[in-house]
Amino acid sequence: MTASADAPTVATARKPATGFWRRALRHRSFVLGGLLSLLVIGAALLSLVWTPWSPYDIDVASKLKPPTAAHWLGTDVLGRDIASLLLVGARSTIAVGIIAVGIGLTFGVCLGLLAAARKGWTEELIMRMSDFTFAFPAVLSAIMLAAVAGPGMLTSITAIGIFQIPTFVRVTRGSASAIWAREFVLAARASGKGTFLITIEHVLPNILSILIVQATIQFALAILAEAGLSYLGLGTQPPQPSWGRMLNDAQTLLFQSPMLAVYPGAAIAVAVLGLNLLGDGLRDLLDPRLARER
Amino acid sequence: MATSSNAPLIEVQNLGVRLNTSRGPAQAVRGVSLALKRGETLGLVGESGCGKSVTALALMGLLPDSAVLTGSIKLDGRELIGLTDGEYCKLRGNRISMIFQEPMTALNPMHTIGRQVAEPLRRHTGCSAADARREAIALLDRVGLPDAAKRVDAYPHQFSGGQRQRVTIAMALACQPDVLIADEPTTALDVTIQGQILDLIADLVEERGMSMILISHDLGVIAENVQRMMVMYGGTVVENGETDKVFSRMGHPYTQGLFRARPKLGARKGTRLKTIAGTVPELADLPSGCTFADRCPLVEDRCRAAPPPVIDVGGGHGVRCVRTDVSMAAAVGAPA
Ligand SMILES: Nc1ncnc2c1ncn2[C@@H]1O[C@H](COP(=O)(O)OP(=O)(O)OP(=O)(O)O)[C@@H](O)[C@H]1O
Ligand SMILES: [Mg+2]
Numbered sequence: 274m275t276a277s278a279d280a281p282t283v284a285t286a287r288k289p290a291t292g293f294w295r296r297a298l299r300h301r302s303f304v305l306g307g308l309l310s311l312l313v314i315g316a317a318l319l320s321l322v323w324t325p326w327s328p329y330d331i332d333v334a335s336k337l338k339p340p341t342a343a344h345w346l347g348t349d350v351l352g353r354d355i356a357s358l359l360l361v362g363a364r365s366t367i368a369v370g371i372i373a374v375g376i377g378l379t380f381g382v383c384l385g386l387l388a389a390a391r392k393g394w395t396e397e398l399i400m401r402m403s404d405f406t407f408a409f410p411a412v413l414s415a416i417m418l419a420a421v422a423g424p425g426m427l428t429s430i431t432a433i434g435i436f437q438i439p440t441f442v443r444v445t446r447g448s449a450s451a452i453w454a455r456e457f458v459l460a461a462r463a464s465g466k467g468t469f470l471i472t473i474e475h476v477l478p479n480i481l482s483i484l485i486v487q488a489t490i491q492f493a494l495a496i497l498a499e500a501g502l503s504y505l506g507l508g509t510q511p512p513q514p515s516w517g518r519m520l521n522d523a524q525t526l527l528f529q530s531p532m533l534a535v536y537p538g539a540a541i542a543v544a545v546l547g548l549n550l551l552g553d554g555l556r557d558l559l560d561p562r563l564a565r566e567r
Numbered sequence: 568m569a570t571s572s573n574a575p576l577i578e579v580q581n582l583g584v585r586l587n588t589s590r591g592p593a594q595a596v597r598g599v600s601l602a603l604k605r606g607e608t609l610g611l612v613g614e615s616g617c618g619k620s621v622t623a624l625a626l627m628g629l630l631p632d633s634a635v636l637t638g639s640i641k642l643d644g645r646e647l648i649g650l651t652d653g654e655y656c657k658l659r660g661n662r663i664s665m666i667f668q669e670p671m672t673a674l675n676p677m678h679t680i681g682r683q684v685a686e687p688l689r690r691h692t693g694c695s696a697a698d699a700r701r702e703a704i705a706l707l708d709r710v711g712l713p714d715a716a717k718r719v720d721a722y723p724h725q726f727s728g729g730q731r732q733r734v735t736i737a738m739a740l741a742c743q744p745d746v747l748i749a750d751e752p753t754t755a756l757d758v759t760i761q762g763q764i765l766d767l768i769a770d771l772v773e774e775r776g777m778s779m780i781l782i783s784h785d786l787g788v789i790a791e792n793v794q795r796m797m798v799m800y801g802g803t804v805v806e807n808g809e810t811d812k813v814f815s816r817m818g819h820p821y822t823q824g825l826f827r828a829r830p831k832l833g834a835r836k837g838t839r840l841k842t843i844a845g846t847v848p849e850l851a852d853l854p855s856g857c858t859f860a861d862r863c864p865l866v867e868d869r870c871r872a873a874p875p876p877v878i879d880v881g882g883g884h885g886v887r888c889v890r891t892d893v894s895m896a897a898a899v900g901a902p903a
Contacts, residue, residue, distance in 0.1 A: 393632065456672040462629055463667075464660030464687040464738060467653065474686075478677040 296558060303554025309547025313540075317363040326354035328361045328514045337530050346536055349519070350526060355533070358514045359540055365515045366496050366544060369430050369508075373495040374488055376434025381441020382484060386476065388442070389449035390468050400446065403439035411436035411498045415507045426515075429508035433498045437491050444487050448480040482559030489552035493545040500541050516541050575602035576643060576778050577626070577663075577746050583637040584618075584625050584802075586850070592635075593850035595621045596802045599638075603778045605745065610793035610810065611782045612825070616847045618802040619782045623748045626780075627665050628655040642746070661691040664739035666768075668751040670732035674723040680707070680734045681719030687741045706737040711767060729760040736768065743775060750782045765792055786829055790814055798822045801848060801858030803874075808884030815900050818878075818886030821859045823899040857888070865890045 297303050325345065332352035340347045346355040384403070388396040415432035422428050452458060453476065461471050502508035503517025504524075511518065516537040523533035584596035596618045603609055611619050624630050626640060628647060640647040642663065647655070659665075667673045674683060684706055685699035694702070700719070707715035710733040723731055732752060739747060749768060753761035769792055772779045781793050789796050790810060797807040798819060806819040817823045824843035845862035854860055856871040863870065869889060877885040880895065888894060 456667055456669050457675045459629060460665075460667055460673040460735065460738070461675070462659065463627055463665040464741075465656045465658070465690060466660075466686075467656045470690075474678075475675050479675070 293558065297554070300554045300558060302550040303558060306547050306550025306552070306554055309543050310551055313363050313544045313547065314367065316360050317367050320357075320360035320364055324354075324357040324360050326357045328353055328357040329512050330354070337526075337533075347530075347532065349533055350522060355519075355536055358519060359516070359536060362514045362516045362519060362537065362540070363544075365426065365509050365513065366499065366541075369426070369433065369499040370492040370495045372430045373433040373437060373499070374492050376431070377437025377441050377491060377495075378484070378488055381438045382445045384438070385442045385445025386449055386472050388446045389453055389476070390472050396446070399442065403442040406435065407439035409436070412502065412505070412507075415502050419507050424507045424510065426509045426513065429499055429502040432502070433495050436498070437495065440491060441484075441487065444483065445480065448483045449476050452476045452479045482555070485559065486552045486556040489548045489555060493548040493552075496541060496544050496548075500537075573604070574644070575641075576605045578602045578641045579626070579638070580641075581638040582622065582625060582640065584621050584630065585635040585637075586621070586630070587633045588850055590849070590851040594802060594853070595850055596625065599797075599799075599802075599804055601797065601804075601807075603746070603780070605778055606772075606776045607795070608772060608779045608781065608793040610789035610796035611780060611799060612784060612786060612789045612796060613799035614784060614825075614847055616850075617799045619784075619799055620750055621802075622799070623665065623750050623780065623782060626746075626748060627659060627663065628652075629659075629665075657691075660687040660739070660744070661742045662744055663746040663748070664742075664744040665748040665750065666732075666735055666739050666752045668754050670728050670735055670755060673735045674731055674738075676723055679720045679722055680726070684719075684734065684737045684741055687738065691742045703737070703741070706741060707734065710734070710737045710740075710771075711763075712737070728756055729764065732756060732760075732764055733767070736764075736771070740771060740775070745777060747772065747777050747779045748782070749779060751784070752781075753788070754784070761788075768792075786825055798825070801853050802850070803858055803887065805859065805887045806885065809882070812882055812884045813900075816880070816884075816895060816898065817900045818880050818884065818891050818895050819859075819888050820863045820865050820890075820894050823894065823897070824862075826899055865893055 330353060332348070334352065335344075335348055336350055336352040338344055338348040338352075344354050344356070346359070349355055349358065384399050388399040411433050414435055415429050418428045418432050419425075449472075458471055458475055461475055466474070499508050499515070500517030500520060503515045504521040506521065509515035509518050519537035520534055520541075523530075523537070526533055579599060579601045582596060582599040583594060585592055586595045588595075599618075599622055601609060611622065613619055621630070625634075625636055626647075628650065630636070636648050638648070642658065647658070650658075674680065681700060681703050684703040685696070688694060688699040688702055689696065704716050704719055707719060712718065712730060712733050718725075723734070726734065732755075736752075747768075752768065753764050756764060765788065768779070768781075771777070779793070781789070783789055793810055795808065796810045796813055797804045798813075798821065799805065800821050806813060806817070806822045813822070817826055821843070828842050843862055848854065848858065848861065854871060856869075856873055857863070857866075857875050860866050860870045867890065875887050875889045877887045878889075878891055879885050880891055886894075
């Protein structure tokens with residue numbers, strides 16, 4: 274028997290990730306999204322070591338100044354430097370995004386994987402519970418949590434995180450169930466693997482790209498939700514700067530100095546747009562079918 | 568293992584499988600019995616949908632939780648029906664293995680082939696990663712994967728269908744199982760490679776003294792590769808016996824139909840392929856008598872009244888038909 278007779282031999286071993294960066298740099302929305310996200314991260318990092326002014330310095334004498342050489346973007350109603358507020362605000366925005374998405378991702382993915390692996394009443398219970406949670410908007414859970422624990426950044430992050438769990442449960446359960454139906458899972462079971470190992474070694478790696486993409490989208494939603502909650506006074510508390518709080522403060526002076534609302538609004542838009550573009554790009558780049566046709 | 572060579576390694580008695588289908592629960596397999604000694608080979612043949620895969624998955628304990636199994640499956644005298652999943656996991660891939668039909672989808676696209684072959688070894692024998700890797704390379708080499716040492720770290724999509732099937736064979740054989748179930752291992756491959764893969768499986772079965780259940784819908788594959796065969800229809804075994812005996816004198820009208828319907832090389836142009844009239848009945852509404860009654864040319868009233876018994880037509884050759892006197896007079900088969 275001539276073993277090598279069957280079929281064209283294909284190239285040598287190569288990681289599927291090879292060429293990822295090359296393709297990534299040619300992907301327009303990935304690059305643009307990446308740049309915008311880096312801008313926000315850069316602002317947060319910069320604020321750790323340097324801000325033009327202290328964002329806590331109140332100087333009522335020079336309030337509501339238009340942009341000058343000293344205050345690039347002007348000052349707010351308490352005379353704080355808006356550029357500095359924006360830089361420091363990026364920090365809480367990122368913290369909210371990471372922690373809230375972390376909560377949603379951790380619980381959501383675990384529950385989703387469990388539902389897909391166990392089927393039956395376990396799946397039924399998890400899905401009904403997540404439907405129930407989903408029915409409560411983040412604002413409502415935040416109000417309820419605030420009533421118990423008092424308003425604050427932690428409350429709003431927890432509320433947003435809890436609100437994100439059902440989305441991750443659904444996405445995980447759906448894509449994991451599809452993987453469970455694949456023949457290589459049957460083959461893995463036939464070679465003696467139990468449910469847990471199959472979930473970790475076969476299901477999870479195959480849905481990872483979907484989860485990463487979903488996480489970027491949820492990150493953007495978390496930023497929006499935090500801005501909303503801060504705007505309602507349920508999120509970040511003064512004097513801690515946050516983009517949502519800045520919008521809140523600008524609200525009363527909307528006609529007098531509209532730019533106060535425009536700056537934080539634009540910052541939120543940049544972060545959300547950047548993450549959405551990044552997510553779109555990742556979805557394309559991580560799809561193995563698209564990756565293969567080089 | 569402490570079995571004498573005469574006791575069957577795997578023994579199935581009166582196996583029944585009830586599945587939840589879209590049209591409600593249905594009996595996908597009924598009254599299947601078989602016994603295989605160490606080193607014996609058995610073929611399972613029948614049209615699509617007759618329950619071959621369900622039978623195989625039942626032996627592997629891989630049917631969905633909602634499936635209801637009746638009867639008995641014994642491996643080395645130990646009852647498998649009712650084992651917990653954890654207990655079954657210790658047997659699968661270790662004492663009883665399976666090769667699947669679709670090599671293109673039977674491997675995880677995210678893992679290297681070396682890892683996928685080495686994994687059952689590490690799990691069942693607890694050997695070190697380095698040993699498992701070395702063994703995996705040796706196995707891949709044995710199944711005829713060219714350049715095995717260089718290509719262990721390649722991913723499935725870098726191989727052709729035939730090569731992938733070699734990899735899945737290596738995966739199934741990693742722990743030297745006693746029983747190998749091959750469910751249409753060559754159906755998805757083109758004809759020249761089919762022969763190579765079947766030869767490889769036959770060599771390995773012989774070399775390691777495994778018992779094999781080979782599933783196919785191709786009578787030719789069965790004729791060349793197994794000692795004994797069972798013909799399935801509608802979830803029941805309609806004919807069984809030694810391959811030579813069955814082929815020399817086919818007893819069941821269904822087996823005869825399959826035999827007549829096989830494509831022949833060198834047939835005159837324009838001759839149409841003979842087919843069996845009608846289609847396989849839906850599981851949910853199988854007839855109460857003989858499952859083949861609606862398509863059978865020899866059908867009588869009593870065929871529809873009750874399921875026919877198995878009739879021994881000589882030398883352990885059993886036929887589940889009440890009209891063997893007429894059917895066998897036609898002398899369908901390929902006398903040696
Ligand atoms: N998980 C399942 N749930 C419900 N019905 C099933 C399931 N698996 C198989 N069946 C049904 O059981 C019957 C037998 O299927 P099986 O897969 O055993 O056929 P087969 O003989 O292997 O056919 P093929 O040659 O196409 O592989 C079919 O009617 C099929 O629809
Ligand atoms: Mg099948």
